[in-house]
Amino acid sequence: MMLLWACAGVPLGVYNIVEDFNIALRIQPQILTFLSLVTWIQCKYYGNKWPWTKSATLVTPIAAVMGGIEVGLVFALRAARRNHVDWPITFMAVLSACFLCAGVLRHYWDIYKERTVRGISFIFVGIDALGDLTSLISVFFQPDLDILGMVIYGSELVLWLGSIFDLGCDGGWKDAEAEMRDMRETQEMVAVMIRKSLSEPRPYGQRSLRAAQYSGLRLQ
Numbered sequence: 001m002m003l004l005w006a007c008a009g010v011p012l013g014v015y016n017i018v019e020d021f022n023i024a025l026r027i028q029p030q031i032l033t034f035l036s037l038v039t040w041i042q043c044k045y046y047g048n049k050w051p052w053t054k055s056a057t058l059v060t061p062i063a064a065v066m067g068g069i070e071v072g073l074v075f076a077l078r079a080a081r082r083n084h085v086d087w088p089i090t091f092m093a094v095l096s097a098c099f100l101c102a103g104v105l106r107h108y109w110d111i112y113k114e115r116t117v118r119g120i121s122f123i124f125v126g127i128d129a130l131g132d133l134t135s136l137i138s139v140f141f142q143p144d145l146d147i148l149g150m151v152i153y154g155s156e157l158v159l160w161l162g163s164i165f166d167l168g169c170d171g172g173w174k175d176a177e178a179e180m181r182d183m184r185e186t187q188e189m190v191a192v193m194i195r196k197s198l199s200e201p202r203p204y205g206q207r208s209l210r211a212a213q214y215s216g217l218r219l220q
Contacts, residue, residue: 001103001106001107002036002037002039002040002043002103003036003037003040004099004100004102004103004106005032005033005036005099005100005103006032006033006036006037006040006062006066007066007099008029008032008033008096008099008100008103009029009030009032009033009034009036009066010029010033010066010069010070010073010096011073011091011092011093011095011096011099012028012029012032012092012096012099012100012152013026013029013030013033013070013074014070014073014074014077014089014092015089015092015093015096015148015149015152016028016029016149017074018074018077018078018081018089018092019089019146019149021138021139021142021146021149022138022142024138025135025138025139025149028135029096033063033066034063037059037062037063037066038059040059041055041056041058041059044058073092076088077089077092090148093148093149093151093152096152097151097152097155097156100152100155100156101155101156101159104156104159104160104163105159107125107163108159108162108163111163122164125160125163125164126164128160129157129160129161129164132153132154132156132157132160133157135153136150136153136154136157139153
């Protein structure tokens, strides 16, 4: 799923840049690709027990190749647009929508396979759906209404709304409450640890002790 979203960021970034969308919509696909790659490689590092050297060796060239492809496609499609060739930019829109929807459909496949929504984060689904909604609103308020841009974000939003409906029908609200409770407990635990570390006196280290003795000070 994360690798699908990382791939979706490339054609989506090309489309948003070539179509001269606002700065936020141009930057969003780059953030999507970066965070998706980071999450994907974390799954390999923690889930598959890959060493960090193998993880970094794999994800770094993938990110570089994706960035190079996107930059090259931006220049190529701008040249095509100047020559009144529009089908490549339409293909980028369709490709990005397919990748984004495929990533969401992975949730539907998990629900079908497991016959339950347990394990799917209600908070994650809600935040992602909200991101699609705000992106859709941003496209709507572009100087020129972009139908393909609305299709890209709208198709994923519809799938997320269906996923939210499934979560709500199968007790997802209770899972969301449990997630929020766990988050609050984690925050409280971290706050206690920070307060404890700040309140504990810090003794002189060996280097500080030698420096103080060298300067003529006598520590009691």
